[in-house]
Amino acid sequence: SQxxxxxxxxxxxxxGSPLSLECTVEGTSNPNLYxxxxxxxxxxxxxxxxxxxxxxxxxxxxxxSASRPQDRQFILxxxxxxxxxxxxxxxxxSEDSLGNGYTFGSGTRLTVV
Amino acid sequence: AQSVSQHNHHVILSEAASLELGCxxxxxxxxxxxxxxxxxxxxxxxxxxxxxxxxxxxxxxxFEAEFIKSKFSFNLRKPSVQWSxxxxxxxxxxxxxxxxxxxxxxxxxxxxxx
Numbered sequence: 001s002q003x004x005x006x007x008x009x010x011x012x013x014x015x016g017s018p019l020s021l022e023c024t025v026e027g028t029s030n031p032n033l034y035x036x037x038x039x040x041x042x043x044x045x046x047x048x049x050x051x052x053x054x055x056x057x058x059x060x061x062x063x064x065s066a067s068r069p070q071d072r073q074f075i076l077x078x079x080x081x082x083x084x085x086x087x088x089x090x091x092x093x094s095e096d097s098l099g100n101g102y103t104f105g106s107g108t109r110l111t112v113v
Numbered sequence: 114a115q116s117v118s119q120h121n122h123h124v125i126l127s128e129a130a131s132l133e134l135g136c137x138x139x140x141x142x143x144x145x146x147x148x149x150x151x152x153x154x155x156x157x158x159x160x161x162x163x164x165x166x167x168x169x170x171x172x173x174x175x176f177e178a179e180f181i182k183s184k185f186s187f188n189l190r191k192p193s194v195q196w197s198x199x200x201x202x203x204x205x206x207x208x209x210x211x212x213x214x215x216x217x218x219x220x221x222x223x224x225x226x227x
Contacts, residue, residue: 032213041122043203044217051213059214090157098213099164101147101205104157 002027006091006105013112019064019078021108023091026072031093033074034102035066038088047089050074086112117206119218126194127226134189134221136204145207146187147215148178152200160202163187174198199225 006023013019025031032051036044046059048066056066063082067075074091088109092102120135138144148160161172168180178189187204204218 034214036217041219043117043119043219044205046214046216049212049214094213096213098145098207101149101159101162102157102215103159106156 002093002103004091004093004103004105006108008108009106010109011111013081013110015083015112016080019076019081019085019110021076021089021091021110023074023076023105024072025093028072028093028095030071032096033068034092034094035074035076036090036092038090038107044090048076081112083112086110117204117216117218119202119204119221121221122219123222123224125224125226128196129193130225132189132191132194132198132223134202134204134223136187136189136218138185138187138204138206138208138216140185140206140208140216142209144209146178146180147205147207148172148176148187148189149203149205149217150200151203151220157203160189194223194225196225196227199223 003026034049035047038044050056050068053068064078088107090107091105094102116139118137146163149157150160151157160176161170161178163170163180171177176191178187180187201220201222203220205215207215
């Protein structure tokens with residue numbers, strides 16, 4: 001069966017420090033991969049998505065970037081964090097058909113101090 | 114801007130009461146529709162989905178949703194809630210020409226009192 005792993009679960013980082021959040025999927029190949037940010041009262045905002053290795057689409061201009069170095073690995077990064085980058089970050093994967101919707105990871109709570 | 118709207122931010126119910134959560138979207142054309150649930154401390158999980166066919170779809174845990182194309186709505190219902198239905202519920206839409214991307218509503222927090 002397919003599983004999705006996301007880490008770390010929580011992270012406290014100082015302003016100006018770099019960021020790297022990792023997400024991996026098991027049990028499937030060539031998944032579509034997504035990074036969302038969840039803010040209280042505002043739902044989920046799509047940040048990046050990828051349909052293949054090295055293929056990244058950015059939805060919203062951010063202080064963030066994403067990379068997909070391997071088929072089932074998706075990384076969210078920042079060179080210098082801002083206070084406004086604090087939030088709950090979710091990784092998800094889907095098949096091309098969206099037949100089963102998205103499967104979400106457990107999320108990372110990022111606090112920038 | 115095109116969007117997904119969930120009308121209620123917080124709903125409080127007693128056990129055995131009926132639940133209906135509203136979801137409207139503003140995209141034209143053919144859409145795929147989803148409801149997700151996030152129980153306290155757990156992952157987002159798919160409750161149900163609509164792609165085509167019977168506009169009344171049934172999901173897990175006794176939930177159902179009705180797609181009304183003319184109203185651009187996909188409301189979620191459950192005839193009799195339980196304390197364990199306390200969670201946050203999200204409506205999501207895969208709009209036309211948006212590949213596999215989902216647009217989510219702001220979510221509705223449902224609190225069921227025993």
